[in-house]
Amino acid sequence: MLPERARRKADIVFSSFMIVFGLVMLYSASQMPWSSARTGGGSQWYLSPGLYPAILGTLLVIFSARVLMTAWREVGPSDIATMFIGWVRALPRNRGVQNVIFMMVLVGVYIFFGIGSGDFRLVSAVFLFLFIAAFWWPDSGKQLPLKIASTAVIAAVVPTLMAYIFTTHLFVPMP
């Protein structure tokens, strides 16, 4: 979790977004049939498909406003932009965030571009090899050749084995 001050700043931005989202939900709910004869009979307001989203939208606006008020009272909106710019400038030194972005991109590329572009086992083996290599190999020293070999074996065996179990025993074709 983020440190408290940064979290409160993020709360101001996120809860404002959620209030807008709740209002959009309310608007969408209002556009749904409320007393139409859509299903043949004369529908009443309490049977409307818009009732449930309308209630949720209202609750979302109320609860998000509560978070916004708390965050506003505790830290205020004064230096949100400055903090954000500072966070962006610190990115080249922030290994943690870099790691997360790298993982998100790697998993995203595997899902959106990898799967379906070739044999599932091969694509998954490449994904696993790259993923393990990125986090296991750094600072390996003399153990690097052993780690490379182990990574290759794991990357080859896991997708092959899982694909075999799913297709042969569970009758699930691979994507």
Next chain:
Amino acid sequence: MLQSFFVQLVEIATPINMLVMVSATALGIIFGALPGLTATLAVALLSTLTFGFSTELAMVALIGAYVGAIYGPAHSSILLGIPGSAAGAATAIDGHILAKQGKSGQAIATATLASVIGTIFGIIAMVLLSPFLVELALNFTSIEFFLLALFGVLICGSLTAPDMPVKGWIAGIFGLMLAGIGIETIQGFQRFTFGNPNLAGGIDVVPVILGGFALPQVFRVLRDREMKQTIVTNIGSLMPDWLAIWRNKFGVMRSGAIGVGVGVIPGVGEDIAAWASYDAARKLDPKPESFGTGNIRGVVASETANNACIGGAIIPVLTLGVPGSPPAAMLLGALNLHGVRPGPMLSFEFPNFIPQMAAMLAWASLTVLVLGLLMVRISVQVLRIPTAILMPVVAFLAVLGSYSLGLNMFNIYMMFFFGVVVYLLEEIGYPIAPVVIGLLLGNMADVSLRRALLASGGSVEPFFTRPLAILFLALIIISLSFQSTFVRNLFSRTFRRRAKV
């Protein structure tokens, strides 16, 4: 119920069931022991593997994995000092110190025994409480079901939000909203599908759970790279501290009761049960200062409670269709996949189902007793596997698991989307459990609300006149208002004034 339980205990003990039970429990223990892998994830991944099984065999596997994965963190907490789950963190406080004192074998054996006792508490509660809850639930109308869903989401939000309870409520509303996507059941109107046919059938719970529990965990564990781990390899004697357990028998009973009580509350789960029990044990101990310095009672308290929570969490799943914890939510999802609709009518549709589940829990606890001790030395080896290898494999399994249920790529996209969103939300203090509970209860809330209003001709009066509805409303108001500083201050001032008088 009791007689049926004993009959089921014998009937389900077929060789294939036992083989699956042992394999699933072993897998659960390994999963739970590995830091970063949770019971929810174990049940979620296994439910994709057991989709093709018969309902009974699938439940045997899932219950085995569930019980094993709740117990598993005891190994890593004691040997490594790094808990496999938040519940295991309570065990680690005293357990790892005992391990450093050369008593790791004794600590693990005692934790195993405490876990088994805890599971038995859960089974007793399940067998004794379920008939009453079914009886009560049969009096529920749509009004009570709507209020129950709302209460479940709000109480889960209150108790699982690490920052502000209102953030838990927002997470719950978000889950309820997700459940509203797709063709609604009363008028067949498409809500929030944006013309995408993949959304017309609604959002499946499995990709949300896999995305919400697997990917953020992978991101978090690898974010800061590997911690230097010092594993205690000297196991010593695997003999439980019988005397400590016997002297602490009332404490064990208290922990069991706390575990079951917390388990019954929707969506809260084993982590809170373990910490609540540990805290109660420390406060009521004659030597509270000894907690944190290697007191075996600390290990017993947390391990008894988190395993007692399993039975407690399954009770509302089977009787009301409301999950008591995130792994139980996954269990509910798996039951739905197998065409079993839990709720008050379950006892009529499948009269032996609840005793059968209790019998599975009993076999699982026996398996944990044997495997837990046999696998200690294996755990030492398993815990040496770097997380840099495990986490990518978990990400791969989450992708494969999401695809295997609906056989469509859209589920994988949803899993990735929820993984990223939940990671970001958790960073700013929004919990995932209420989202899952909301997603599971959303349809019940929506349909029940409109049915209730239809029955009353649009009047909200029955919401305030039916006794059970008033009870739920009171619970909702209490749980909401007690989060307000104004109300809390008002109460504390009133009590202080009375104390002075």
